Amino acid sequence: MVIKILEECEVDPQNVSKIGPDTFLIDLDKRQLRDVIKCLVLDKGLHFSTCLGVDYSGLRQGSMALIYVVTRPSSKIIIRVTLNENESIPYVHDILPAAEWCELEAMDLLGLKTSLPVEDRFILHWGLPSKVQPLRKEFKHNTRLSNMVSCRVSKPEDFVEVDPHHPFFYEHEDFLIKAIGNRIVDVLYIGSYINRGIEKVGESRLKMEQVPFIAERICGICGFTHSTAYCQAVESALDIDVPERARFERTLMLELERLESHLLLLALIAYSVGLRDIFLGLLRSREIVMNACDILVGNRKMYGLNVIGGVRYGFETRQIRDVKELIKKLKTSLKILDALKESQELRKLKDVGVLPKESAHKLGAVGPVARASGIDYDVRRDLPYAAYEEVDFDVPIMDQGDTYSRIVIRCEEVIQSVRIIEQVLNRDVLTKGDLRTEYYPAPGKIGVGMTEAPRGENVHLVITGHDSRLYRWKVRAPTYANLAVLRAVLVGESPRDAPVIIASLDPCLSCTDRLVMVRRT
Amino acid sequence: MYRQASDGEKNMRGYPRHDPDKCIGCGACSNVCPTDSITVRVSGDRIEWIHNVARCIRCCFCVDHCPTGALSVGEEYSMIADSIDKLYILHTIDVEKCPKCGRTMTYSVNVEKHVASRTEKASMSCERCKIESLLRVVEKVRRV
Numbered sequence: 125m126v127i128k129i130l131e132e133c134e135v136d137p138q139n140v141s142k143i144g145p146d147t148f149l150i151d152l153d154k155r156q157l158r159d160v161i162k163c164l165v166l167d168k169g170l171h172f173s174t175c176l177g178v179d180y181s182g183l184r185q186g187s188m189a190l191i192y193v194v195t196r197p198s199s200k201i202i203i204r205v206t207l208n209e210n211e212s213i214p215y216v217h218d219i220l221p222a223a224e225w226c227e228l229e230a231m232d233l234l235g236l237k238t239s240l241p242v243e244d245r246f247i248l249h250w251g252l253p254s255k256v257q258p259l260r261k262e263f264k265h266n267t268r269l270s271n272m273v274s275c276r277v278s279k280p281e282d283f284v285e286v287d288p289h290h291p292f293f294y295e296h297e298d299f300l301i302k303a304i305g306n307r308i309v310d311v312l313y314i315g316s317y318i319n320r321g322i323e324k325v326g327e328s329r330l331k332m333e334q335v336p337f338i339a340e341r342i343c344g345i346c347g348f349t350h351s352t353a354y355c356q357a358v359e360s361a362l363d364i365d366v367p368e369r370a371r372f373e374r375t376l377m378l379e380l381e382r383l384e385s386h387l388l389l390l391a392l393i394a395y396s397v398g399l400r401d402i403f404l405g406l407l408r409s410r411e412i413v414m415n416a417c418d419i420l421v422g423n424r425k426m427y428g429l430n431v432i433g434g435v436r437y438g439f440e441t442r443q444i445r446d447v448k449e450l451i452k453k454l455k456t457s458l459k460i461l462d463a464l465k466e467s468q469e470l471r472k473l474k475d476v477g478v479l480p481k482e483s484a485h486k487l488g489a490v491g492p493v494a495r496a497s498g499i500d501y502d503v504r505r506d507l508p509y510a511a512y513e514e515v516d517f518d519v520p521i522m523d524q525g526d527t528y529s530r531i532v533i534r535c536e537e538v539i540q541s542v543r544i545i546e547q548v549l550n551r552d553v554l555t556k557g558d559l560r561t562e563y564y565p566a567p568g569k570i571g572v573g574m575t576e577a578p579r580g581e582n583v584h585l586v587i588t589g590h591d592s593r594l595y596r597w598k599v600r601a602p603t604y605a606n607l608a609v610l611r612a613v614l615v616g617e618s619p620r621d622a623p624v625i626i627a628s629l630d631p632c633l634s635c636t637d638r639l640v641m642v643r644r645t
Numbered sequence: 646m647y648r649q650a651s652d653g654e655k656n657m658r659g660y661p662r663h664d665p666d667k668c669i670g671c672g673a674c675s676n677v678c679p680t681d682s683i684t685v686r687v688s689g690d691r692i693e694w695i696h697n698v699a700r701c702i703r704c705c706f707c708v709d710h711c712p713t714g715a716l717s718v719g720e721e722y723s724m725i726a727d728s729i730d731k732l733y734i735l736h737t738i739d740v741e742k743c744p745k746c747g748r749t750m751t752y753s754v755n756v757e758k759h760v761a762s763r764t765e766k767a768s769m770s771c772e773r774c775k776i777e778s779l780l781r782v783v784e785k786v787r788r789v
């Protein structure tokens with residue numbers, strides 16, 4: 125099936141190799157890239173996940189590579205374009221806006237040049253000298269940059285700042301909203317204030333087996349999905365089978381995490397539209413979920429459960445019994461979601477911040493944002509991982525694409541999550557069986573791990589290196605893809621609605637910027 | 646191995662608890678720690694086991710890898726302290742002396758507790774003594 129699509133897009137079958145049960149690697153020529161991506165994503169309707177630049181000089185002879193990841197139901201396609209040093213790189217973001225951020229990031233972090241006039245810095249601070257190219261292999265991870273930075277921050281004068289930081293969650297980012305009268309005409313997002321180069325740390329300082337714990341700390345709300353995606357990436361690269369018990373444990377924790385994340389967002393939205401009682405009710409339900417996590421893994425967040433090849437510890441019957449009780453309690457208290465859905469305050473958000481299906485596809489939106497615009501894509505169902513193949517659940521889809529449906533779709537997902545959790549808790553395999561598989565590291569293997577994080581598709585790509593270390597690790601958090609739709613949803617709306625529209629995208633900034641700092645003593 | 650209680654704070658996975666009476670100073674914990682919060686070093690005739698609680702992320706990966714059970718999952722979670730020094734936990738362990746020449750070795754006195762057989766005990770001597778005895782054997786063989 126994939127081969128047929130690739131043939132229609134004029135990819136030479138000799139360049140296609142199958143590197144995993146559902147992963148294909150294509151080595152493309154630089155000149156072909158644009159046509160192939162255009163054909164796959166725009167004509168055939170495949171989903172564009174991410175792209176990245178790799179400095180291959182440590183594994184092969186001095187060359188760079190650009191890697192694009194494209195997915196379709198049941199297969200992942202990795203497109204690799206090898207380039208010579210200092211060769212100008214191909215780009216696709218003029219025809220496919222979804223690729224804009226990742227291409228600019230690759231140029232910034234590796235110092236790649238292109239024929240387009242783009243600014244030097246995208247992720248890194250504007251004041252850094254151009255010789256700072258952190259993802260090159262000759263750049264040491266502990267280089268001190270403090271005396272290289274010269275601060276020059278200037279902003280265009282005709283912009284009104286809603287807040288120096290996130291207007292909703294008080295995080296480190298700027299939304300510059302340009303308005304004429306009561307209508308937004310342009311939005312500028314300035315982020316990556318807290319990028320500290322976790323990928324570099326993972327590639328240089330840490331061993332492969334230590335990374336799951338650092339990956340888990342990329343995000344304070346959906347950390348477990350990151351460590352799962354990372355482990356899956358390595359498992360797919362090294363061809364490791366995960367025991368059934370570990371897969372079910374992962375599923376259980378992933379769903380508890382989704383509940384926790386969605387309930388927090390819904391509570392905050394209720395608060396922002398003035399429904400204080402529902403806010404309290406939802407946070408109270410969230411507390412039940414947190415207690416369930418506490419019983420299972422000894423912590424409310426940061427489960428510390430994942431290792432490559434499985435999980436670290438098993439659950440006992442006693443714990444499962446306690447959690448079952450809690451889930452029963454949770455189901456009663458979730459009735460409050462109906463009150464939220466029916467409320468007048470939320471109904472006012474109908475037809476506000478509409479994201480049409482075509483732009484959602486072109487901009488690469490994922491998760492509830494995409495599904496509220498009618499894109500039928502859920503990684504749990506389309507590229508099954510963990511134990512999602514063995515449980516029943518529905519993927520709610522809505523067509524309106526407005527703020528109201530983005531919120532309601534999360535209410536539906538909460539119900540589905542509870543359904544999955546109940547099925548998993550009833551399995552005996554949760555309390556007996558093997559926990560993990562042994563594995564042997566091998567250099568030069570590529571693997572992609574994908575999970576459906578609460579905010580959407582989460583992609584980790586790894587290339588293994590020598591010494592059981594990683595050669596390249598790329599994290600593409602869901603918000604990274606979803607922030608691209610900002611302009612599409614905000615332009616034409618009233619600035620007063622901006623906070624709740626932005627909140628309905630559920631942006632998570634530490635994911636996007638990948639904040640983690642590890643320092644040697 | 647993981648503490649599993651039923652209610653509230655008692656259930657927390659805190660930072661690891663270290664028992665200096667069991668530790669052999671092997672340094673496995675400091676090798677596997679993802680954030681480098683543990684340092685194990687020999688200074689003089691003592692082994693210093695230093696834990697920076699502020700840097701620890703409470704993953705308890707070190708507990709999984711300690712060969713002697715000197716580390717266990719602790720209940721302490723908070724790291725509030727009125728001075729930075731209090732964020733460091735420092736344990737010193739006496740270093741084993743070489744039974745042959747009396748020089749200090751690189752592991753602690755607790756190793757003896759974990760050594761099972763008499764031959765293993767007999768083979769405990771410092772690097773230099775080992776090389777010397779090896780050279781003696783070589784010399785003997787050569788003479789024969």
Ligand code: SF4
Nearest residue numbers: 668669671672674711
């Ligand atoms: S015995 Fe345990 S606590 Fe002591 S150094 Fe080795 S791993 Fe660390």
Ligand code: SF4
Nearest residue numbers: 678701702704705707
């Ligand atoms: S709990 Fe984790 S971070 Fe803390 S010392 Fe142990 S291995 Fe290091």
